[in-house]
Amino acid sequence: MARRIHMGTLARPHGIKGxxxxxxxxxxxxxxxxxxxxxxGDAPPRPARGRSWRMHKGRPLLLLEGVTDRNDIEALRGQKxxxxxxxxxxxxxxxxxxxxxxxxxxxxxxxxxxxxxxHVEYPAxxxxxxxxxxxxxxxxxxxxxxxxxxxxxxxxxxxxxxxxFIEGFDLEGECIHIAPPEGLLDIYLGGDEQA
Numbered sequence: 127m128a129r130r131i132h133m134g135t136l137a138r139p140h141g142i143k144g145x146x147x148x149x150x151x152x153x154x155x156x157x158x159x160x161x162x163x164x165x166x167g168d169a170p171p172r173p174a175r176g177r178s179w180r181m182h183k184g185r186p187l188l189l190l191e192g193v194t195d196r197n198d199i200e201a202l203r204g205q206k207x208x209x210x211x212x213x214x215x216x217x218x219x220x221x222x223x224x225x226x227x228x229x230x231x232x233x234x235x236x237x238x239x240x241x242x243x244x245h246v247e248y249p250a251x252x253x254x255x256x257x258x259x260x261x262x263x264x265x266x267x268x269x270x271x272x273x274x275x276x277x278x279x280x281x282x283x284x285x286x287x288x289x290x291f292i293e294g295f296d297l298e299g300e301c302i303h304i305a306p307p308e309g310l311l312d313i314y315l316g317g318d319e320q321a
Contacts (some may be wrong), residue, residue, distance in 0.1 A: 130209065130210055131214065132207070132208055133242070134149055134150040134151055134155075135204065135248065136188075136199075136203060136205060137203065139196045139203075144195050146187070146188050146193075147184070147187060148185060148186040149179075150186050150251075151251075154188040155179060160209075161173060161213075162207050163208040163209070163210075164202070164205045165205060165208055172184070175277075176191070177191050181229070185251075222297070224246050227302055228241050228244070229244075230300045230301055231299075231300060232257045232301075232304055233302065234304065234305075234306070235305050236275060241257045241258045241259035241281075241283065244257065244258040253286075253287040254284050256282055259281045259315070261281070283310070283311065283315070285315070286307070291304055291305055292304055
């Protein structure tokens with residue numbers, strides 16, 4: 127079965143003709159031209175197709191096949207738009223798809239391990255990483271994924287995934303190097319023990 131990537135979320139109706147605003151997390155909404163899937167909560171994804179889309183105030187407005195009015199849109203609010211991983215364009219050398227680095231170790235500028243990248247959230251269209259801290263001190267290549275290790279989970283850190291705070295990715299070592307904004311770790315970890 128193809129792996130599906132969360133590319134956007136259906137937000138709210140726009141107008142009375144069945145358009146819906148999309149919180150879109152990729153650079154280009156052109157993936158809305160092809161086949162995609164909709165998922166409500168944890169329900170199984172179901173195939174969907176857009177009739178058309180257009181940009182409005184920096185966000186795509188989408189017309190879906192089979193959706194004709196505002197009432198239909200209300201039932202779709204909050205559903206995820208998923209795209210098959212195989213349909214995504216290749217990334218540049220210095221880029222990654224965030225789905226490909228879930229479970230990677232997150233390393234601070236001093237080389238210490240903060241935890242692992244557990245999942246990504248998109249409040250108000252911003253990309254925020256959920257980093258789950260733990261008591262592991264292993265080097266990059268020795269770090270196990272969250273689901274495979276039995277270590278004690280200590281805390282969740284919500285990290286703003288802005289380019290200025292991300293130093294790089296080590297795909298072979300399965301590590302992400304970050305430089306958190308000043309004071310962020312104090313908010314979540316309560317002191318300078320990890321900072």
